[in-house]
Amino acid sequence: MSTATKQRPEAKKKAPVLDRDQFLKAYRSMRTIRSFEDKISEEFMKGNIPGFLHLYSGQEAAGVGICELLNDDDYVVSTHRGHGHCIAKGGDVIGMMKEIMGKQGGICDGKGGSMHIADFDKGMLGANAIVGGGPPLIVGAALSAKTLGTTQVGVAFGGDGSSNQGTTFEAMNLAVVLKLPAIFFFENNGYGEGTHASYAVGSRDIAGRAAAFGMPAFKVDGTDIFAVTEVCKKAVQHCRDGKGPVTIEASVPRFKGHFEGDPQAYRGENEIETLMKEQDCLVIARKAAIKQKLATAAELDKIDEEVAELMGRATEAGLAAPVPEISELMDNVYSSEY
Amino acid sequence: MPVKTYREAINEALHQAMADDASVIVLGEEVSGGAGCEGSRDAYGGVMGITKGLLPAFGEERVIDTPITESAIIGAAAGAAQTGLRPVAELMFMDFFGVCFDQIYNQAAKFHYMFGGKSQCPMVVRCTTGAGWSAGAQHSQNLTQMVTMVPGLKVVCPTNAYDAKGLMLQAIKDNDCVIFVEDKMLYDTSCEVPDEMYTIPFGEANFYREGSDLTIVAISNPMHKVLAVVDRLAEEGITCDVIDPRTTSPLDEEAILESVETTGKLLLVDEMTPRCGIAADISSIVAEKAFSSLRAPIRKVTAAHSPVPFAPNLEQAWMPGDADIEAAIRELVEYV
Numbered sequence: 048m049s050t051a052t053k054q055r056p057e058a059k060k061k062a063p064v065l066d067r068d069q070f071l072k073a074y075r076s077m078r079t080i081r082s083f084e085d086k087i088s089e090e091f092m093k094g095n096i097p098g099f100l101h102l103y104s105g106q107e108a109a110g111v112g113i114c115e116l117l118n119d120d121d122y123v124v125s126t127h128r129g130h131g132h133c134i135a136k137g138g139d140v141i142g143m144m145k146e147i148m149g150k151q152g153g154i155c156d157g158k159g160g161s162m163h164i165a166d167f168d169k170g171m172l173g174a175n176a177i178v179g180g181g182p183p184l185i186v187g188a189a190l191s192a193k194t195l196g197t198t199q200v201g202v203a204f205g206g207d208g209s210s211n212q213g214t215t216f217e218a219m220n221l222a223v224v225l226k227l228p229a230i231f232f233f234e235n236n237g238y239g240e241g242t243h244a245s246y247a248v249g250s251r252d253i254a255g256r257a258a259a260f261g262m263p264a265f266k267v268d269g270t271d272i273f274a275v276t277e278v279c280k281k282a283v284q285h286c287r288d289g290k291g292p293v294t295i296e297a298s299v300p301r302f303k304g305h306f307e308g309d310p311q312a313y314r315g316e317n318e319i320e321t322l323m324k325e326q327d328c329l330v331i332a333r334k335a336a337i338k339q340k341l342a343t344a345a346e347l348d349k350i351d352e353e354v355a356e357l358m359g360r361a362t363e364a365g366l367a368a369p370v371p372e373i374s375e376l377m378d379n380v381y382s383s384e385y
Numbered sequence: 386m387p388v389k390t391y392r393e394a395i396n397e398a399l400h401q402a403m404a405d406d407a408s409v410i411v412l413g414e415e416v417s418g419g420a421g422c423e424g425s426r427d428a429y430g431g432v433m434g435i436t437k438g439l440l441p442a443f444g445e446e447r448v449i450d451t452p453i454t455e456s457a458i459i460g461a462a463a464g465a466a467q468t469g470l471r472p473v474a475e476l477m478f479m480d481f482f483g484v485c486f487d488q489i490y491n492q493a494a495k496f497h498y499m500f501g502g503k504s505q506c507p508m509v510v511r512c513t514t515g516a517g518w519s520a521g522a523q524h525s526q527n528l529t530q531m532v533t534m535v536p537g538l539k540v541v542c543p544t545n546a547y548d549a550k551g552l553m554l555q556a557i558k559d560n561d562c563v564i565f566v567e568d569k570m571l572y573d574t575s576c577e578v579p580d581e582m583y584t585i586p587f588g589e590a591n592f593y594r595e596g597s598d599l600t601i602v603a604i605s606n607p608m609h610k611v612l613a614v615v616d617r618l619a620e621e622g623i624t625c626d627v628i629d630p631r632t633t634s635p636l637d638e639e640a641i642l643e644s645v646e647t648t649g650k651l652l653l654v655d656e657m658t659p660r661c662g663i664a665a666d667i668s669s670i671v672a673e674k675a676f677s678s679l680r681a682p683i684r685k686v687t688a689a690h691s692p693v694p695f696a697p698n699l700e701q702a703w704m705p706g707d708a709d710i711e712a713a714i715r716e717l718v719e720y721v
C-alpha cells in the first residue's frame with residue numbers, strides 16, 4: 048500500500064455498486080443538497096441570510112457517496128462548507144434553513160449559523176470554521192467507538208487546503224497509532240479560497256501522503272457517485288473490521304466562489320462554465336442510471352420536483368420563523384449549573 | 386490633507402515600509418491570492434484587501450502566499466525575524482491565534498528575554514477582529530486580552546486610519562513582536578492621512594474628546610459607539626475625557642490615571658468577554674493606583690460572557706451597545 052490506488056467503477060462485471068433503491072436514495076440526497084444551496088444562494092442575494100456562506104454545489108457525489116454507507120450513529124465532522132455533509136448524513140433541512148437564517152427553531156438555536164451547522168441526532172458533529180479543526184475531533188469520536196466496543200465509524204471531511212494543516216497530520220498519525228476506525232475524507236476541489244492545490248499541496252498528492260503515515264488510501268473521481276460508493280464501501284468495511292484508519296481523496300469541482308460574493312478573479316476563463324458542463328455529478332448520475340436502467344428520466348424528474356417542493360417549504364418556514372428571544376443569549380454557555 | 390480609509394492607510398504603510406526596507410516581507414494565506422491558478426494573481430490582496438498591490442510591486446519573493454498552515458506561518462515569521470528579515474505575517478482572523486499560539490507566546494514573545502537579550506524578533510502579526518458581521522463564534526472574537534497578557538509582545542489596536550498608518554510603520558520598525566489588531570468594522574472608516582511616512586510611538590494614548598464629568602477609555606470599534614453617545618450627551622452639557630490607549634501593551638497608564646484624578650469617575654468599554662479583559666485590566670490598575678481619586682465605582686461595558694452568537698439580534702445584544710454605554714455614562718454622572 049505504498050501509493051494510493053486509483054479506483055475505476057465497473058472494472059469487472061459484478062453486482063452493481065448501487066441497486067435501484069440505493070441509487071434513488073443517493074440521487075435524492077444529492078439533489079436535495081444542490082437545491083438547498085441554490086435556494087440559500089437566492090435568499091442570501093435577497094438579504095435574508097446573514098454572515099458567510101460557503102456552498103457545496105458540485106461536490107455532492109463525494110459527501111453523499113460516503114454518507115449513504117453510514118448509519119445514523121456513525122460520526123462525521125465537517126468544514127466551513129458543511130451544508131452538504133449535514134444533508135448527506137440525513138440532517139433536518141427545515142431546521143438547517145432556520146439556522147442559516149438565524150431563526151428560532153434553527154438546528155443550533157440560531158447560535159451557530161452556516162459555518163456551525165450540525166445535527167447530533169444524525170451523528171453530524173458539526174461544521175467547523177477553523178480549517179483543520181475537524182480531523183483531531185474525529186480521532187476522538189473514533190476513540191469513543193473503539194473504547195466503547197461499537198462498530199461505529201468516524202469520517203472527517205476536509206478540503207485540499209485543510210490537508211496542509213498541522214492538525215490534520217497529527218490526527219492522521221494518531222489514528223494510525225491507536226488503530227482507530229477513522230476515515231480522512233479529502234474533497235479536492237482544486238482550491239483553498241483563491242489558492243490552487245497544485246501550489247499549496249507540495250507533493251500534489253494528498254492521498255499519497257497517507258502511506259507515510261502508514262494507512263491505506265484511495266483516490267476517486269468525486270463526480271461519479273458509483274465510483275465514490277465503491278471506494279467508500281472498502282474504506283468503511285476496513286474501519287468496521289477494526290483494521291485502522293483510511294484516507295480518501297475525491298476530486299470534485301467547486302461550482303461557486305469560495306464564499307457567496309467571491310469575485311473569483313483567480314479562475315481561468317470559462318472555467319466554471321466548463322466545470323458545470325463536464326463535471327456535474329447530478330448530470331453524470333442521471334446519465335449513468337438511465338443507461339444502467341436503474342431509473343427512468345421521469346422518475347428522476349419526479350424526485351427533482353419533490354425536492355423543489357421541500358425546498359420551497361423549508362424556505363417559507365425559515366422566512367416565517369421568528370428571530371431568537373434576546374433572553375436566550377446566555378443559554379447553554381455551560382451545560383450545568385454555573 | 387488627503388482622506389483615506391483605514392484599509393488604504395494600512396495598505397499604504399505596507400507599501401512604503403517595503404519600499405523603504407528590503408528586509409520587510411509579507412506572508413500569509415491569500416496575501417496576494419491566485420497562486421497556482423489560471424486566473425489573475427493578486428486576486429484578493431488579503432481577504433480584507435489590505436495587502437492588495439504588494440505582489441505586483443514587490444514580487445513573489447517578498448509577498449508570499451502560504452498554504453493554510455498558521456503554526457508554520459507564524460513560526461517561519463519568528464525564525465526569519467531572528468535571522469535578518471522583518472516579516473509582516475497575516476493571520477486573517479484573530480480567532481486563528483488558537484491554531485498557532487505556541488509560536489507566538491512560547492517562541493516569538495520570549496526570545497529576547499530567554500536568550501539574554503541576544504536574539505530579537507522584529508515581526509508584526511496582522512489580524513482582523515471584532516463582531517458585527519454574523520461571522521459566528523469562530524470568526525468574530527476580539528482576543529486582544531490574550532496577547533496583551535504575554536510579556537514580550539506589543540499589542541496595537543488602532544481606531545482610525547491616521548493611527549493605523551502611523552502605528553503600522555512603527556510596528557514594522559519596532560524590534561519586538563507586535564500584534565496588530567484591525568477591527569473589521571473600521572476598514573471603511575476614513576479620515577485625513579498624510580501621504581508621507583510617519584510613526585506614532587507605542588504607549589501614547591490619544592484623547593478623542595476632553596471633558597470633566599468622567600473618563601472613558603475604549604478599545605477598537607466600541608470607541609466609535611462611545612464617541613457617538615458622548616457627542617449626543619454633550620448637548621445636555623455632559624462632557625467626558627475620551628481616551629484611546631492605541632496600544633494595550635505598552636499601556637499609557639499615566640494618561641488614564643491623570644484623567645481619573647481630575648474626573649474621579651471611570652467607564653471602560655471594550656468588545657471582549659468581561660472576565661480578564663482589557664476593561665478589567667485597566668479597572669484594576671486604576672483601583673490600585675488612583676483609588677483616592679475615585680468618586681464612584683468603576684463601570685465596565687463589555688461583551689457578554691458567552692461565545693459570539695450567530696443570529697444578528699443575539700450578536701447585537703452580545704456586543705456593547707450604544708444604549709449600554711449611555712446608561713453607564715448617565716449612572717456615573719448622577720452618582721454622588
Ligand SMILES: Cc1ncc(C[n+]2csc(CCOP(=O)(O)OP(=O)(O)O)c2C)c(N)n1
Nearest residue numbers: 128176177178206207208209238239240481
Ligand atoms: C485556521 C483557519 N485558517 C484559515 C481559515 C480561512 N479559510 C476558510 S476556508 C479556507 C480554505 C479552505 O480550503 P479547503 O480546505 O480546500 O476547503 P474548501 O473551501 O475548498 O471547501 C480558508 C483559508 C480558517 N477558516 N481557519
Ligand SMILES: [Mg+2]
Nearest residue numbers: 206207238239
Ligand atoms: Mg478546496
